[in-house]
Structure formats: structure tokens, C-alpha cells
Amino acid sequence: MSKRVTILDVAAAAGVSRQTVTRAMNGMSDISETTRARVLATAERLGYRPSRFARNLVNRKKTHAMGLVVASFRNPYFTEIAADLLSVAGERGWQMAMAASEGRAEDSIGVLTNQVDVIVGHFTGSDAVLRAASGGLPVVRLESRGTELGVHSVELDLESGVVEAVSALRARGARRFGMVDSTSSRNALGEYTPSLRRIWFEQAAGDQLAGGVVGEETIAGGAQAFARLLEAHPETDAVLMFNDLMALGAVQHAHAHGIDVPGRVRIVGVDGLSLGEAVDPRLTSIALDRLGLASHTLDIVDELAAADFADVPSIHRAVRSKLLWRDSA
Amino acid sequence: MSKRVTILDVAAAAGVSRQTVTRAMNGMSDISETTRARVLATAERLGYRPSRFARNLVNRKKTHAMGLVVASFRNPYFTEIAADLLSVAGERGWQMAMAASEGRAEDSIGVLTNQVDVIVGHFTGSDAVLRAASGGLPVVRLESRGTELGVHSVELDLESGVVEAVSALRARGARRFGMVDSTSSRNALGEYTPSLRRIWFEQAAGDQLAGGVVGEETIAGGAQAFARLLEAHPETDAVLMFNDLMALGAVQHAHAHGIDVPGRVRIVGVDGLSLGEAVDPRLTSIALDRLGLASHTLDIVDELAAADFADVPSIHRAVRSKLLWRDSA
DNA sequence: ATCGGTTTCGTGAACCTTCACGATACTCAC
DNA sequence: GTGAGTATCGTGAAGGTTCACGAAACCGAT
Structure with missing residues (x-):
């Protein structure tokens, strides 16, 4: 269990300061080419890799992540929704982490709570159950209504x-x-x-x-x-x-x-x-208008981000459905 | 743009120390019920939410995350692989973040680099391109062979x-x-x-x-x-x-x-x-043996985690295919 | 009043990086 | 040689949490 190699280790090994290591790693200016090469070589040799946590800790600008939990990933219904959600999320600069619970979706919220800023998914349990499972994270219910503080929803009008x-x-x-x-x-x-x-x-x-x-x-x-x-x-x-x-x-x-x-x-x-x-x-x-569902969801999620993910009163959207006339009718 | 409320804000507002707030939030012992209730109420009132980055920064135990990048999420081929990967990853305690690039998969690696410990996906570019895009993160190629240091692969034998x-x-x-x-x-x-x-x-x-x-x-x-x-x-x-x-x-x-x-x-x-x-x-x-593909992938990923995600020499696995005889032939 | 044991709480440090700013060294002209 | 101007580098601080340990408070018993 070798201790993780930090920026300080690299700095010491290369005979420079942490800041110089940062400059070398991130391609910043104010550093000579020779120093940069030396630092990079040292980092490579030691196998230094910046901690994504420490990095994001200071860069608290806009690396938001949403968590999608679906009941089953083998059901095409969920994968198609996930696909649209993923693409819209990507466009709007959101990361997306997923979890699949072959069963009650509420149960697999837990694994996401430390990874994301907001939870999205199809849930059958009550708002209270949801709030308990989410550990205080805001939740967006898909296709069912949430009423409690911090539980939002995108409903489907069929x-x-x-x-x-x-x-x-x-x-x-x-x-x-x-x-x-x-x-x-x-x-x-x-x-x-x-x-x-x-x-x-x-x-x-x-x-x-x-x-x-x-x-x-x-x-x-x-x-x-x-x-x-x-x-x-x-x-x-x-x-x-x-x-x-x-x-x-x-x-x-x-x-x-x-x-x-x-x-x-x-x-x-x-x-x-x-x-x-x-x-x-x-x-x-x-x-159902899946793309609409996705963009409504991200509207809510953006709104929550603007409020710093505090427990704001429920936000609701609804998407309409429309007939897709093909050959079987 | 209200400043984020930290654990210190809650501590001050509740008239206790940071540590006591932690104890209250995480259901730890060594705290009286009355204090816990008061702290929890204060946290609720201020809308305090622990930073997942700061938390994981110290808890460097085992919250690993892998990033899956697929060319398109609308292609059932990729979603089925993603499904198996997701379920095996879940079983083994890995988080999974996804990104879809409707085009060259290499291009959307970037958005994941700050979020995960290792990248997995179908890539067409060369190892060199891959290493450049991944910013030093180890990469696991699916269905093609990687040879460079830090690029691993699970091949498919058809x-x-x-x-x-x-x-x-x-x-x-x-x-x-x-x-x-x-x-x-x-x-x-x-x-x-x-x-x-x-x-x-x-x-x-x-x-x-x-x-x-x-x-x-x-x-x-x-x-x-x-x-x-x-x-x-x-x-x-x-x-x-x-x-x-x-x-x-x-x-x-x-x-x-x-x-x-x-x-x-x-x-x-x-x-x-x-x-x-x-x-x-x-x-x-x-x-193709999709479950086998998934478990081979996670074998590699686990091995990389054991090596602290350093640039270890390429690891390779291969999965076999078998005929699925149904009605069309 | 003193003591040992338990419960409750607080302080310093660690985690790892980046930002803001200040310090040094170097270059060239006069 | 002095000065300004620039290139290069380093230091303090911040970001928010948890861990290890020590301090205080409390309680019943002697």
C-alpha cells in the first residue's frame, strides 16, 4: 500500500516548488522550457497524478455532476431515456454518473451520494423514503410527482x-x-x-x-x-x-x-x-417526448445548481405525449 | 451568488465545534442526543451540505470511479455493453460515469478526466492519441489492442x-x-x-x-x-x-x-x-460474451487500482464468442 | 473533598491542489 | 553601474472535511 505521491513529492524530487509543478503540469506560462521538461520527467518517473478531489475542491467553479439511477439497464425504455438525458446533460456541461438497481431504485441511491450534486430517476417510493435515502441531496423524480421540500419532478401527461x-x-x-x-x-x-x-x-x-x-x-x-x-x-x-x-x-x-x-x-x-x-x-x-423530458430535467437541475443545491420548494415540469403512427394500427 | 455554507458556519451557528457537527451529521457516537438534534436543526436551517470533494479528499479509502465513453448511446450494441459493465462495476464497488460522443470517442475523454480514476471505452485512434487525450489516466480499450504503457485492452476473439x-x-x-x-x-x-x-x-x-x-x-x-x-x-x-x-x-x-x-x-x-x-x-x-467482457474489464481496472493507477505495462484479456442459434438461420 | 471512570466536546493536523501575490534573477539600454 | 522591465520561481492562504488525541465535564463512590 504505497503512499500516494503528491505534488510535494514531485516538487522535492525535481528541486522546485509546488507552484512550479502545477505550472508544468497544466501548461501554464511563467516557466522555462528546461524546468518544465525536468518537472514533467520527474512527475512521470514518480507516477504522480493530481488528486481529482483536491483539484475540484479549489476549482469549485462548475464541475457539476448529476446521478441517474434507473431500475434496470436492460429495459430499452430506461436506456433510451438515459441516452437522451446523457446527451442533453453533456450539452449543458453536466457530468453524469449512473447506477442501476435491479429492483427498488431507492436502494441504490446511496452509492451515488458522495459522487454527485443531485439525483435523478424513476422512483416508486414516497418522498419521505426518497429524502432519507438521498442523504439531503435534491432529487428529481421522473414521471411521478414530488411534493416535499427538495423533491422535484418532471411529470408525464399521457x-x-x-x-x-x-x-x-x-x-x-x-x-x-x-x-x-x-x-x-x-x-x-x-x-x-x-x-x-x-x-x-x-x-x-x-x-x-x-x-x-x-x-x-x-x-x-x-x-x-x-x-x-x-x-x-x-x-x-x-x-x-x-x-x-x-x-x-x-x-x-x-x-x-x-x-x-x-x-x-x-x-x-x-x-x-x-x-x-x-x-x-x-x-x-x-x-413521450423524451428529449423534452431530458431538457425539462436539466432545466430543474440547472435551477438547483443556481440555488447551490439548497432545499428549495418543489419544482415541477410536465411533458406531453404525442401519437407516433406507424404500421401496427 | 451566495457563498457556500461550510461546516464552520454550522458549527458557529450551533455554538459547537466542527467535529461535533461531523459527529451529528454522520450519526457517530460521542455526542449527546440534544446536541445532535440542535446541530442537525441548524444544518437544516442553513442548508448545509458537506462538500463531496473535501469529504473524499480525506476518505481516500475506496471510492473509485471509472469512466465509460461510448460512441453513441442510441446504438443498442453500446447500451447493452454499458448495461453489463455497469452491473459488474456496481457489484465490485465501482462508480461509473458515462459520456457519449456522437463521433470520435477520443474527443469526449476530456470531460471525464477530472471525475474518474480510469477510462474505458471503444476507441479507434492510436494509443498515442489516447494517452494525450486521457491526460495521464490509464485507459482500457475495448475490442482493440493497446500496447503503450498505460493503455490496456480487452480484445474480442470472433x-x-x-x-x-x-x-x-x-x-x-x-x-x-x-x-x-x-x-x-x-x-x-x-x-x-x-x-x-x-x-x-x-x-x-x-x-x-x-x-x-x-x-x-x-x-x-x-x-x-x-x-x-x-x-x-x-x-x-x-x-x-x-x-x-x-x-x-x-x-x-x-x-x-x-x-x-x-x-x-x-x-x-x-x-x-x-x-x-x-x-x-x-x-x-x-x-460476444458480454458479461465476460465486463468482468475482464473490471479485472483490469481492479488491478490498476491496486497499483494506484500508476502507468503499469499493458494488461490484456480476451473474450471468446459463441454462436447463438435462433430462428433466422 | 478526592478519585476513577465515562461521556461529551474541542484543537491541531492532515488531505492535495490551486490562486494571489510577492520575491528574486536576468536583460539591456543609458 | 543604475534603472526599468521582464522572465522565472516561491510562499502564504484557501478550499471543506475527517482523524487522532487531548481536555473538560459529569457522576457516583469512597
Whole structure:
């Protein structure tokens, strides 16, 4: 466990002062070429490497970092959001550290707290849980509302997209609407509760509603739930799947069983994954404005930075969704 | 621009010493409950937040961070690697910061240098370029070999997978082999050069080689190149696509033009993306062992940490590939 | 009143770098 | 040789926290 070599070690070995070492290392002026070469050689020889902590300690100008915690990095939904967040963050001069918790996102906040200035992510727990886990760091909730001091949020308004989808489906001749909801849409007691998108969808469908089932939030879960829906309500000619992953399963099931999509039944997903572009038929989807989500998030984050990350009252933004009409509906 | 509130401010406001504030903040012992409550209240009131830099400056124990720089975060190939890297890194107690450069990966190393202890990524530039960009930080190249001091690498051995694929294709009756290579496989002068996987494939195909074309590394590029290949060599009954994305395009093209896959032509991709599982027919692919890649990378990174990130001679690992036989071949 | 033991709190130092400013040395002209 | 002007280098301080250790206060017992 060799002691770390510091700037003083280099200075002593090269027979100069710390400041001269700094000048040599950072390519500053006020130093002769011969000295610079000698110092650089010495640093190289000793394996000197400036401590990023000590450096940032004094350079407290603008090296901000945000931490993104996602439930799973294997879910394309999260990676696409991460991609947009990362690119917008980069543009605005923010570093981004990530952590993935294959489970409750709250649990993996801890590993980030010493690395970043603010936490961003999809969380299911309450604000209180969040505040406890974040150790005082401000938190930005994605797609759910935060109300407590220091918990901010970017919400997602799916209603307009759902309404738009239903009327577009009607315009193409759909008459019997079905919905596959997610089993993981739960209330505080852990019981299944209709998701908001289901409620809006059923409202929009009105008396043309054929029926609804629930399924797991995976491709296989979507396929299975879709099959049950068609079995229970064979007259269904338009289905809203909880998300694109499940919609993918529905399309696969239809294909495997010779059910024409969109001829026999129209399928609409939610999320607007670019994955939906790669399958056949290309997935129609209610897309969230991911870039908007990202820039709203960074608006908040910038605002927090301006307030020196103090506990300012909750800031809220909302992003709208819009219909991405492709081939499956 | 309010000055940042430090531990001393809190101490003064609460009428105690810095150390007592630390004790209160970190839940340490040797402090009475009343004092702790008072200090905590004061800290809350002033909005005190420990500086993560100052904290890590003294805690030089084991808060290591690695930086991952990927060319594009929208390419599922990179996100899947990032996912595995992230999960293995998490298991081993490493933080991970990411940067995406929509272009040359070398260019976006800079933003990470002050944040991490080591850089990991796919790079095309030379070791010298890399060392210059990294500012002395050790670098781990993925899927290409580094030779200079301080540049390490995890290489990918595709040969066994390619050979395995060809013999598996033969066993199913394939007799005329074609290959779609990537246009972006270039030599130092920027001219197209057959990729290693093409060379291996053509070696394995021997005199059963029908022909080869090149295309862009996208879904559309794959579709187009595939079409050209079939036009020039209609007898082709088995095609190796440069990667899964291009293979996806080939499958789509075949589907759109009524070409049976794998009946009329068998299609094999490279990478083993989980995306290939979601399409129909499921993509047969020469998969790299991504988890192996990740754990090899972290082996190296751990080794570098043990050496205090000094410039140790190049470390190399290699991961093998294996055939993932699904439905498209 | 004194003593030993425990609890609570404070002081000096370390961590490592960079910034601001002052000090020295060197150059050249007069 | 003296002066101004410039090139080169060094010193004190700051940045915010935690660790090691020592000091004070408290408490019941003798």
C-alpha cells in the first residue's frame, strides 16, 4: 500500500516548488522550457497524478455532476431515456454518473451520494423514503410527482396522447377497444389499481369498450395477456398495450397465430421506443417526448445548481405525449 | 451568488465545534442526543451540505470511479455493453460515469478526466492519441489492442464463433456463402479494408464463397447491402451480416420481398443483441460474451487500482464468442 | 473533598491542489 | 553601474472535511 505521491513529492524530487509543478503540469506560462521538461520527467518517473478531489475542491467553479439511477439497464425504455438525458446533460456541461438497481431504485441511491450534486430517476417510493435515502441531496423524480421540500419532478401527461390514439383508431374503423394494463400498477397497499393510461383510455373508448386484462411488463407477458384478451373478447379490433415491450409481445403472438395486424386487430403501444422501428410491422405508439423530458430535467437541475443545491420548494415540469403512427394500427 | 455554507458556519451557528457537527451529521457516537438534534436543526436551517470533494479528499479509502465513453448511446450494441459493465462495476464497488460522443470517442475523454480514476471505452485512434487525450489516466480499450504503457485492452476473439457459424450453416444444408461487411472497416489511410470477421468467414467458407458486399452500419444500410448481394449472387443461401443491426435490416428486406428466412436464405448476425430476441424470426447471431467482457474489464481496472493507477505495462484479456442459434438461420 | 471512570466536546493536523501575490534573477539600454 | 522591465520561481492562504488525541465535564463512590 504505497503512499500516494503528491505534488510535494514531485516538487522535492525535481528541486522546485509546488507552484512550479502545477505550472508544468497544466501548461501554464511563467516557466522555462528546461524546468518544465525536468518537472514533467520527474512527475512521470514518480507516477504522480493530481488528486481529482483536491483539484475540484479549489476549482469549485462548475464541475457539476448529476446521478441517474434507473431500475434496470436492460429495459430499452430506461436506456433510451438515459441516452437522451446523457446527451442533453453533456450539452449543458453536466457530468453524469449512473447506477442501476435491479429492483427498488431507492436502494441504490446511496452509492451515488458522495459522487454527485443531485439525483435523478424513476422512483416508486414516497418522498419521505426518497429524502432519507438521498442523504439531503435534491432529487428529481421522473414521471411521478414530488411534493416535499427538495423533491422535484418532471411529470408525464399521457392523456392527450391516449385521446388522440383512440380517435385515430376510430377514424380507421376500429369499433371495439381493449386494453392490456400492467400488473405492476399498484396502490400504496400493493394491490392492483388501474393505471392512469387505462382510465383515460376507457374514458375515451366510452361504450365501445370491449374489455381489459392485465399482464406482466415483459414481451412474454404482453403476448400472453393479449391472447387472453382476444379469447375473452374476440370482437376486439383495437388494443392499447401498457407499453411498447408488451405491444411487441402482442404483435409476435398475432404473427405466430396468423392474426393480421393491423387488418384483424390494431395494436398501439406506449413509450415510442425506437425499438418499435426495427420490428415488422413497425409499432404504432403513444410516444413521450423524451428529449423534452431530458431538457425539462436539466432545466430543474440547472435551477438547483443556481440555488447551490439548497432545499428549495418543489419544482415541477410536465411533458406531453404525442401519437407516433406507424404500421401496427 | 451566495457563498457556500461550510461546516464552520454550522458549527458557529450551533455554538459547537466542527467535529461535533461531523459527529451529528454522520450519526457517530460521542455526542449527546440534544446536541445532535440542535446541530442537525441548524444544518437544516442553513442548508448545509458537506462538500463531496473535501469529504473524499480525506476518505481516500475506496471510492473509485471509472469512466465509460461510448460512441453513441442510441446504438443498442453500446447500451447493452454499458448495461453489463455497469452491473459488474456496481457489484465490485465501482462508480461509473458515462459520456457519449456522437463521433470520435477520443474527443469526449476530456470531460471525464477530472471525475474518474480510469477510462474505458471503444476507441479507434492510436494509443498515442489516447494517452494525450486521457491526460495521464490509464485507459482500457475495448475490442482493440493497446500496447503503450498505460493503455490496456480487452480484445474480442470472433474467429471461433465465425467458424462455428459456418459449419452449423453447412450442417443445415447451406452451400453458397455471402458476406455483408461494414464500410466503416478501414485502415490507417481511411480506405476500406476487409474486417477480420470477413477474412475469417471467407476462409471458413472456402470455395463455397458466393460473394461479398459492403454497407453502412445501420438497419437501412444492412437492408440495402443485403439486396445488392442477392442481386449479384442470387444463388446465395447463407449470409453473414457484419452485425445484428444490419442483419435486422436484411431480415426486414427479406420479409418485405417475400424471401423466406431461413428457408430461402439463412441470415446470421454478429453481437448477440437481446434485440434479436424481440424480432420475428429471432435473429441467429455470433454473440460476444458480454458479461465476460465486463468482468475482464473490471479485472483490469481492479488491478490498476491496486497499483494506484500508476502507468503499469499493458494488461490484456480476451473474450471468446459463441454462436447463438435462433430462428433466422 | 478526592478519585476513577465515562461521556461529551474541542484543537491541531492532515488531505492535495490551486490562486494571489510577492520575491528574486536576468536583460539591456543609458 | 543604475534603472526599468521582464522572465522565472516561491510562499502564504484557501478550499471543506475527517482523524487522532487531548481536555473538560459529569457522576457516583469512597
